[in-house]
Amino acid sequence: MFELASFNIGGHELFVLPFGDIVNYFTPYTAALFIFALIFTIICIISKPERQLETAFGTDAIYAKEVTGKDLRFRRFMAIACGIATMGAVTSGDIFNFTLFVSMVGICIIGIVASVKYKHVLNAAFNYGIISMLATIPLFGGAAITLAATGTLSIWELSAMAPAMPGIAKALILVGVMGEGIAPFYAAKAELFRAPGAPYVIMIHVSSLLMFLRVVEIMLAV
Amino acid sequence: MIGYLIAAPFLGLLFMGIHRKVIARIQGRPGPPIWQEILHTLKFSFKETWVPRTASKTLFIGIVFVAIAIWVGALCVVLLGGSLLLLFGIYMVQKMVEHGVGLSPGSPYAKFGGVRSVISASSEIPLFAVIGGIYFFTGSLMISDIIQYQADNGPLLFSLLPAAIAMYIVILSKMHYGPFSIVEAKEIVSGYKTEHFGAWRAGLEISDAIRTVVLLMAFVLLFWGALSPLLLIIAMLIILVSLSFVCAVTPMLNPYDSVTMQLVIIVILVAWMAILGLIA
Numbered sequence: 001m002f003e004l005a006s007f008n009i010g011g012h013e014l015f016v017l018p019f020g021d022i023v024n025y026f027t028p029y030t031a032a033l034f035i036f037a038l039i040f041t042i043i044c045i046i047s048k049p050e051r052q053l054e055t056a057f058g059t060d061a062i063y064a065k066e067v068t069g070k071d072l073r074f075r076r077f078m079a080i081a082c083g084i085a086t087m088g089a090v091t092s093g094d095i096f097n098f099t100l101f102v103s104m105v106g107i108c109i110i111g112i113v114a115s116v117k118y119k120h121v122l123n124a125a126f127n128y129g130i131i132s133m134l135a136t137i138p139l140f141g142g143a144a145i146t147l148a149a150t151g152t153l154s155i156w157e158l159s160a161m162a163p164a165m166p167g168i169a170k171a172l173i174l175v176g177v178m179g180e181g182i183a184p185f186y187a188a189k190a191e192l193f194r195a196p197g198a199p200y201v202i203m204i205h206v207s208s209l210l211m212f213l214r215v216v217e218i219m220l221a222v
Numbered sequence: 223m224i225g226y227l228i229a230a231p232f233l234g235l236l237f238m239g240i241h242r243k244v245i246a247r248i249q250g251r252p253g254p255p256i257w258q259e260i261l262h263t264l265k266f267s268f269k270e271t272w273v274p275r276t277a278s279k280t281l282f283i284g285i286v287f288v289a290i291a292i293w294v295g296a297l298c299v300v301l302l303g304g305s306l307l308l309l310f311g312i313y314m315v316q317k318m319v320e321h322g323v324g325l326s327p328g329s330p331y332a333k334f335g336g337v338r339s340v341i342s343a344s345s346e347i348p349l350f351a352v353i354g355g356i357y358f359f360t361g362s363l364m365i366s367d368i369i370q371y372q373a374d375n376g377p378l379l380f381s382l383l384p385a386a387i388a389m390y391i392v393i394l395s396k397m398h399y400g401p402f403s404i405v406e407a408k409e410i411v412s413g414y415k416t417e418h419f420g421a422w423r424a425g426l427e428i429s430d431a432i433r434t435v436v437l438l439m440a441f442v443l444l445f446w447g448a449l450s451p452l453l454l455i456i457a458m459l460i461i462l463v464s465l466s467f468v469c470a471v472t473p474m475l476n477p478y479d480s481v482t483m484q485l486v487i488i489v490i491l492v493a494w495m496a497i498l499g500l501i502a
Binding site for chain 2: 036039043049209220
């Protein structure tokens with residue numbers, strides 16, 4: 001009964017869970033992305049942060065940064081939420097659900113960064129926040145145009161009648177995902193890496209990367 | 223399959239040894255024996271293994287297993303003719319592994335290696351050019367379908383040369399001592415691997431070895447098609463020697479130049495592929 005039309009992109013479906021025309025599914029590709037997100041989320045749950053070594057400016061002194069107490073709990077919570085949202089984004093069979101999960105990832109990324117009480121890191125979080133908020137406009141705009149043009153947001157249905165999704169909708173969603181997952185592009189700046197807590201910082205990059213990989217599959221499939 | 227999985231680390235380490243030897247001979251040095259990397263890995267396996275006091279212990283250890291697992295998975299994808307998109311997804315997850323290995327110990331040298339691995343994300347952009355080009359020409363991203371397409375229509379190496387060059391640059395950016403190897407530059411000791419010693423380092427070496435085999439094998443299968451095992455190894459060796467030649471005669475770029483250079487190359491290749499698409 002169920003056969004994924006875009007099997008030549010991510011492989012044949014391994015598992016389907018239909019809710020009306022919204023069919024959530026696993027292909028080898030999305031299953032692999034889900035497993036990556038799950039592994040890194042588990043690492044965030046069970047791992048304690050490292051103690052980043054820094055040299056005090058103008059001296060030979062070296063000190064280790066510590067992540068303790070409330071900071072640790074909040075950052076871990078946001079990292080886990082980020083991981084769960086990422087898992088939702090990679091398994092979703094619906095464009096609107098996908099955009100919602102992507103927005104959640106964007107919010108969680110800001111949360112992970114913003115909980116570090118250093119001026120430069122907070123400044124970086126403020127920048128991410130602005131970009132993420134702006135990115136929701138093309139993200140949901142792309143989904144709205146898709147619904148208006150095709151009458152459905154189901155990736156399953158859209159892939160069956162591909163190429164159905166308007167090019168402008170694809171472009172908008174792509175821009176939106178880039179905006180929400182912009183954090184790694186700030187890597188050239190030092191701010192992000194002044195934040196100790198490797199498992200949580202890595203979750204920022206993992207979620208952004210997996211969103212990109214998923215959106216590439218969606219763009220090719222629909 | 224199991225035979226391939228067992229042989230891949232040894233073949234990869236041998237390839238890495240040949241890579242070092244070729245570079246040395248081009249530069250007029252005797253160089254190490256070609257089995258040096260195998261000895262290296264064995265040596266690390268039996269050395270004292272520790273976790274730095276400042277490290278995030280679970281991440282420090284767990285990321286080594288992730289590194290091996292993803293490339294074993296990638297080898298399975300290539301051997302079973304799975305999705306090219308999945309293979310490249312794994313390639314991109316390698317970036318997270320480098321990042322995790324670099325950030326987990328808390329050391330500034332390793333951290334800089336990890337940071338550089340993220341800013342060298344430009345090396346991933348050619349991947350999308352490869353994916354887009356191949357999908358446009360063959361109508362599928364399954365490696366088995368791409369091999370079949372080449373059996374019917376001839377190698378993609380000639381008809382899709384810009385995509386082949388893009389993938390060549392992707393492999394080059396992951397080779398040791400290459401112009402884009404900024405994550406392991408000597409000014410940051412061993413880059414992201416600086417604090418991983420003993421068995422952890424051996425694990426990372428094995429992961430690198432399997433990665434070398436997977437990327438070279440994928441290049442041959444994607445742009446030449448199916449070959450017998452012996453011819454496949456010879457073809458991989460030829461590509462490896464050409465990569466070694468490039469690594470030997472080019473200086474290691476600084477991070478800024480490395481990123482700029484990769485971006486410029488990819489813009490040219492994408493434009494070239496767009497022209498090919500318009501002609502087709």
